[in-house]
Amino acid sequence: MATIAALKHSTAVSALDGYFPGDFYCELLGPDKQPGRQIAPLWHTLETSDLAQLRQRAADAERELFNLGITFTVYTDKDAIDRILPFDVIPRVLTADAWAQIEAGVKQRVQALNLFLHDIYHKRQIIKDGIIPADLVLGNTCYRPEMVDLDLPCGTYIHINGTDIVRDRQGSFLVLEDNGRSPSGVSYVIENRHLMQRAFPDLMQGLKVRPVSDYGKRLLGKLREVAPAGVDNPCVVLLSPGIYNSAYFEHVFLAREMGVPLVEGRDLVVEDDRVYAHTIDGLEPVHVIYRRVNDDFLDPEAFNPTSMLGVRGLLRAARAGHVTLANAIGTGVADDKAVYAYVPRIIRYYLSEKPILANVETHICREPEGLAYTLANLERLVLKPVGESGGYGIVIGPKSSKAELEEAATKLKANPANFISQTMIDLSVAPTLIEGGARPRHVDLRPYAITGKDTWVLPGGLTRVALKEGSLIVNSSQGGGTKDTWVLTDET
Numbered sequence: 113m114a115t116i117a118a119l120k121h122s123t124a125v126s127a128l129d130g131y132f133p134g135d136f137y138c139e140l141l142g143p144d145k146q147p148g149r150q151i152a153p154l155w156h157t158l159e160t161s162d163l164a165q166l167r168q169r170a171a172d173a174e175r176e177l178f179n180l181g182i183t184f185t186v187y188t189d190k191d192a193i194d195r196i197l198p199f200d201v202i203p204r205v206l207t208a209d210a211w212a213q214i215e216a217g218v219k220q221r222v223q224a225l226n227l228f229l230h231d232i233y234h235k236r237q238i239i240k241d242g243i244i245p246a247d248l249v250l251g252n253t254c255y256r257p258e259m260v261d262l263d264l265p266c267g268t269y270i271h272i273n274g275t276d277i278v279r280d281r282q283g284s285f286l287v288l289e290d291n292g293r294s295p296s297g298v299s300y301v302i303e304n305r306h307l308m309q310r311a312f313p314d315l316m317q318g319l320k321v322r323p324v325s326d327y328g329k330r331l332l333g334k335l336r337e338v339a340p341a342g343v344d345n346p347c348v349v350l351l352s353p354g355i356y357n358s359a360y361f362e363h364v365f366l367a368r369e370m371g372v373p374l375v376e377g378r379d380l381v382v383e384d385d386r387v388y389a390h391t392i393d394g395l396e397p398v399h400v401i402y403r404r405v406n407d408d409f410l411d412p413e414a415f416n417p418t419s420m421l422g423v424r425g426l427l428r429a430a431r432a433g434h435v436t437l438a439n440a441i442g443t444g445v446a447d448d449k450a451v452y453a454y455v456p457r458i459i460r461y462y463l464s465e466k467p468i469l470a471n472v473e474t475h476i477c478r479e480p481e482g483l484a485y486t487l488a489n490l491e492r493l494v495l496k497p498v499g500e501s502g503g504y505g506i507v508i509g510p511k512s513s514k515a516e517l518e519e520a521a522t523k524l525k526a527n528p529a530n531f532i533s534q535t536m537i538d539l540s541v542a543p544t545l546i547e548g549g550a551r552p553r554h555v556d557l558r559p560y561a562i563t564g565k566d567t568w569v570l571p572g573g574l575t576r577v578a579l580k581e582g583s584l585i586v587n588s589s590q591g592g593g594t595k596d597t598w599v600l601t602d603e604t
Contacts, residue, residue, distance in 0.1 A: 125162065125163050126159055126160060126162065126549075127162075127163050127166045127202075128155075128158050128159050128543065128549070128550050129163065129549050129550075130548070130549050130550075130551075131543050131549065131550040131551065131552070133145065133541050134541075135538075136281060136538055136539075136540060136541040136552060137280065137283045137538075137540040138540065138541055138542065139206075139279070139540055139541070140154075140155065140202075140204075140205060140543055142283070143282075143283055148207075150319075152318075154203070154205065154315060154318075157314060157315055157317065158202065158315070158543075158550070166201065167547075169312070170199075170201045172311070173199065173311045174198070176307065176310075176311070177197075177199060177303070177307065180303075197300055197594055198592075199304060199307070199593060199595075200544045200545055200579075201311075201545055202544060202545055202550060202595065203308065203315065203595055203596040203597065204575040204595045204597050204598070205319075205597075205598045206572065206598065206600065207600055208599070208602045210285075211322075211571065211572075211599045211600075213285060213468065213469075214277065214285060214469070214559060214569075215559070215569045215571075216468050217285070217467070217468035217469030218273075218275050218469070218561050219561065219567045219569060220459060221275060221287065221469065222270060222567050223463065223567065224455070224458050224459040224462050224463055225269075225270055225290065225292060225446040225447075225455070225458070226268055226269050226270055226563065227267075227462040227463075228446060228458050229269040229270070229440070229443060229445065229446055230264075230267050230269065231462075232255070232445065233259045233261070233262065234260075236249075238458070238461055241461070243457055243458070243461050244451070244457070248450060248451060248454075249451070252444075252445050252451070253444075254407070254444025254445045255442060255445050256407065256441050256442035258414060258427055258431075258441065258442075259440070259441055259442040262430070264436070264440055265337075265339065265340065265341070265436055266338050266563075266565050268338055268440075268563050268564060269292075269439065269442070269446070270292040270439050270443050270563060271334065271335065271439050271440075272294070272295060272331070272402070272438065272560065273290070273291065273295060273560070273561045273562075273563070274290075274291035274296075274298075274558045274559070274560055274573075275287060275289075275290055275291070275558065275559055275561070276290075276291065276556055276557075277469065277556065277557045277558070278472070278537055278539050278540070278557070279539070279540035280537050280538060280539075280540070281540075283540070285469055286470055286471065287455075287469050287470070287472070288472055288556065289447065289449060289452055290447040290455070292439060292443045292446045293406070293407075293444050293447060294403070294404050294439060295558070296358075296362055297362070297560075297574040297594075298362070298560045298570065298574065299361065299362040299365040300362075300594050301560070301570065301572060301573060301574050301596075301597065302324055302325060302327055302365075302369070303365070304595070304596040305323075305324050305596055306325075316598075320600060320601040321599065321601075322571035322572070322599040322600070324570055324572060327570050328366065328368075328369025328370045329369075329370075330562060330568055330570075331366070331369070331370055331402075331562050332348060333564070334562045334563060334568065335348050335370075335402060335436075335438055335564070336348065336400065336564075337564030338400065338436045338564050339399045340399055340434055340435065343399050346399035346400050347372075347389075347396065347397060347398050347400070348370065348372045348399070348402065349373045349380075349389060349398050349400075349401055349402070350363055350366060350367040350370070350372055350374050350375070350401075350402045350403075350404065351375055351376070351377070351402065351404060351405055351423075352374060352376055352404050352405070353376070353404065353409070353421045354376050354421070357404070359404065363404055366402070372402075373389065375389060376421070377420065377421050380398065380401075380426075382423060382424060382426060382429050383395075385425070385429050385432040386429060386432075386434045386435070387399075387401070387435045398435060399434075399435060399436065400435070400436045400438065401426075401435060401437050401438065402438045403437055403438065403439075405421050407442065407444065409421040409422050410422040410426060410427075410437075410441065411423060411425065411426040411427045412424050413425055413426075413428070415427075427441065448498060449496055449497075449498045450476050450478060450498050450529075452471065452532075453471065453474040453475075453476050455467075456471055472534045472535060472537055473534060473535040474533070475532060475534070476532055477524060477528040477529070477531040477532060478528050478529040482532075482533070483524070485533075486531070486533040487521060487524065489509075489533075490507075490517050490520060490521060490524075490533075491509045491510065491512070491517055492509050492510060493509045493533040493535065493536060494507070494508050494509065494535075494536050495507040495509065495520055495524065495531055495532075495533050496531065496532050497530050498529070498530050498531060498532060506585065508536065509536065511582075536584075539554040539555065539556065539578075540554070541553055542555045542577065542595065544577055544579065544593075544595075546579075551581070553577050553578055553579060553581070554577070554578045554586065555575050555577045555578070555595065556575070557574070557575050557576075558573050558574040559572070560574075571599040572596075572598065572599045573597055575594060575595040575596070575597045576593070576594055577592060577593050577594065577595055578592055579592060579593050
């Protein structure tokens with residue numbers, strides 16, 4: 113096998129010709145910048161693949177994604193509302209040891225966040241003990257007083273969780289943020305794998321990769337575990353805002369994978385504090401709702417009275433113990449970007465354990481010291497608005513102009529509570545196929561955890577890749593793409 117140095121000077125037009133990750137940690141090559149024993153079969157296949165042929169196969173694969181309707185919606189682009197999520201054919205590979213750390217860290221984090229949510233909606237002991245400020249929780253826009261003293265099956269608030277993880281220059285995994293409301297993207301994990309198996313089976317030769325196709329079955333099982341007490345054969349439905357939602361493809365996909373009805377608000381009704389679905393045979397009881405409708409629009413009786421997306425009386429039914437909502441109302445407190453900074457303390461408080469996965473160093477601008485530090489070091493930090501998602505509003509100090517930094521400072525001074533800042537991480541890279549061949553592009557990872565009586569983590573998750581050279585923004589709405597994520601077994 114050729115060395116990296118040899119490949120740099122090779123004249124062969126292979127997929128890996130000219131690839132070199134520089135000083136960044138490479139997901140395929142590791143710290144030594146050489147493919148390890150487990151990765152060697154994939155590296156050899158790519159090394160001996162003709163670039164033109166691989167690019168043609170990649171183009172055919174993207175056409176297949178579009179023809180299958182695997183798209184997402186971008187409301188801000190009037191010329192191309194529905195798009196495929198750009199897909200890179202070179203997978204991101206995780207060894208069994210690396211995955212074991214991620215899996216354990218995600219489970220620990222989800223367990224602690226569920227305990228935190230139960231506490232803040234009951235005794236609020238973590239606030240009384242001074243671990244987290246009261247106003248950060250009780251004054252949070254995502255905090256729902258309507259959930260106070262409501263006991264949930266298994267004590268589970270976050271049934272479906274997506275933890276955004278990055279790897280730094282030294283190869284250490286760090287948590288970038290938590291997503292405990294209605295994390296999207298898992299459909300791409302499964303469809304990416306199906307596409308790789310159909311179109312690129314040669315890349316998998318010699319590797320034993322853990323499967324992802326049982327996610328729907330696992331998800332349905334976990335949702336059944338949290339059905340109201342006394343229900344032996346719970347009816348589960350997936351509640352969608354409808355066809356114009358950006359993740360509607362995923363709603364259809366997950367309902368099909370679970371084998372459950374896909375419904376909209378108009379398909380459900382609450383009578384005597386119980387939820388029913390309209391069917392051709394009349395009203396049928398519903399016991400568990402996997403809802404992809406935000407809190408504000410979920411129940412016009414309890415929240416936004418103008419909402420046409422939710423179901424009137426749904427909160428009443430939940431408080432009466434006749435229906436389980438996944439995820440629970442009010443989980444947004446736990447994935448708030450300011451609360452994120454306290455998660456290591458939350459883990460220690462509830463579990464008496466050291467966090468398995470560390471946070472990125474974070475400064476809370478609502479606190480005077482955090483604000484002062486951020487303003488003094490803005491050119492070296494990443495500034496994030498607490499209330500935004502999808503990569504919007506982020507200011508990357510080292511990549512911003514003087515005018516952009518001045519504008520960011522003005523917004524920060526005007527509303528410090530709306531911002532956190534984080535140390536800029538040199539995200540790991542992975543070889544990504546572009547016109548000239550494989551080139552290093554920055555990636556992150558979103559593993560998906562589903563929780564009922566306990567937690568199961570889908571092996572791998574969604575690897576997002578910043579397709580623009582030098583970019584650190586991996587979000588699909590900002591031009592990012594995805595890779596299939598392979599978790600290798602110990603036997604490989």
